[in-house]
Amino acid sequence: MSPDGGSGSRAPILAVSHARKTYGPVVALEGVSLTVGEGEFVTLLGPSGSGKTTLLKAIAGFEEIDDGRIELAGQDITDMPPARRGIGMVFQNYALFPHLTVARNIAFPLEMRGVARAEIDRRVEEILRLVELEGYGARLPRQLSGGQQQRVALARATVFNPRLLLLDEPFSALDRKLRESMQVELRHLQQRLGLTTVFVTHDQEEALLLSDRIAVMNHGRIEQLGHPAAIYDHPASRFVAGFVGEANMLRGHVAGSRGGHAEVALDSGDRLAVDLPPAARGAGDLQLVLRPERIRWLDDAAQADNAFPAVLVEHLYLGQNSKYRVRLASGLELTLRTQGEGEPLAAGTERLVGWDARDIRGVPCS
């Protein structure tokens, strides 16, 4: 596996290289490069204003990039008009044609391609069945619920077998339950049709659930590109660590070694055993990421490489899991997460907490 968890053995369908886009003084994209393999599901994940929509529009051809190059199936499409790119796109507000029925909406891309009437009818029927909207063909978009409109938009963007499917936060307007079922449906449809997909979201759970690979974007750049597990377990920057999942961020420097591990002195004064890659050992300042679910309650300091007495600050019960805030003797506060209901602990309770040297990750300081 390449470091970015590259498209691997799959032939690249989409290749964006060094794309740059500015709106006046605002730099929306700053040298973005991305390849997407055939049948792959890649998610652009990032906070508001990070350039996700801009990148998607550039790929679809609705925005021209100032610099860089976009290739689709080996062909340079940087200057090709959107109509000729053969890319299906689902817009955040669906963009269904309000004056056309569901069937006519879905037929639109086929009509534009000069497909014969009988063939159009057959394919519209087929895709309506696939998105479970049989019998809805004669309705107008406004006569459908949000979730149904969403499925029509998906059907319209896929019915012409696009070379690439783009989705811009398609589920953000749906309630949680519907969103979850649509996520599953999308994934099934995508795998069944073998659609190469670029998906945009700012919901990290959605990204982790759906994607083959995730591109975490910030300030018009891709900060990290990789498999969901790699993004979560090996964040490449402080930003990625904080944006994808929860993290305790610790700062310190290497102060020696302890039992085969590096010993790091935190700014708070605590000393930790940390597994550091050899390259990082000599470095000065270090940024460390400790996931809340990696911290455990201990009965005995020998149960973990790092053990500290701590005082409970607060306990949050979250249904499937419990979150605790604890304070170490040095004053350092940590968040700890356990599966299940967790022990009902009163604030002020003193307990031993700990984690192993391999549970903690170093990311480049910034």
Next chain:
Amino acid sequence: MQLTAATAARPAGRRVRLSRAGRYRLLYAALAAPGVLLLAVVFVYPLLDLMRLSFENGSLAHYEEVVSGGLFGTVFWNTVRIALIVTIACAVLGYPVAHFLATASRGWALFGLLCVVLPFWTSLLVRTYAWMILLGNNGIINKLLVGAGLVERPLPLLHNEFGVLVGMVHVLLPYFVFPVYAVMLRVDRTLMAAAEGLGAPLWQVLRRIYLPLTLPGIAAGGTLVFILSLGFFITPALLGGGKVMMIALLIEQQVGQMLNWGMAAAMCMTLVAAILLAYAAFKRLGRRNAP
């Protein structure tokens, strides 16, 4: 508990006071009353009076004359034809203008709006005289053409149908532009992007998406222009130089020269009927295609 309270309170409530909605309706009626009254006095009453005049002595004689008389028929259809040409010309010229206004950047949109609105605010008479200065045999256009050697004799631009059409289109263009502009502002731009992304070339985006979505505006603007054209007076009178006959001119002739009030009234009523018919037709068009 709330239910029982409501039931108990209802008989008392019904007796003394109007519902909230009822009170508002009363207020709105009171506010609208002066306007309605004014319209009744200056418009409905004269109209009813005209109707009475047209049925002089309770006979349909004037109408028979209007329908059978060759002159009215000719002028009527001429008027309808001119109104149609003006409407189509306004649509062809006005649609792109409205689109420009609806999509241009703020500065350009403001400039464009001013260009459309300024003449609109200028007196109709002034504008019509301005066209006479431009189009006349010794007008600016003909002087330039002759001066440049492009034509030997001045082109007949004034005192004919061409002059009337130019003047009417110019005066009526804003009436088409504004309703279309208003509708265009509300059209979601991503729909056009979506259509393009789905493989539609620009003319298909226009034909399949933009035109149908803006049709209510076209119908509204078209209705206004067509109906105003049917009754147009000053512009055809001045720019037509008495050679282009339209209904309003004919009616004025009946009143001013023939003193035939009954005849004029019958013509008026026929014109009003034609206008109502045109209105109904456009309305249907707009509704059937409304998104």
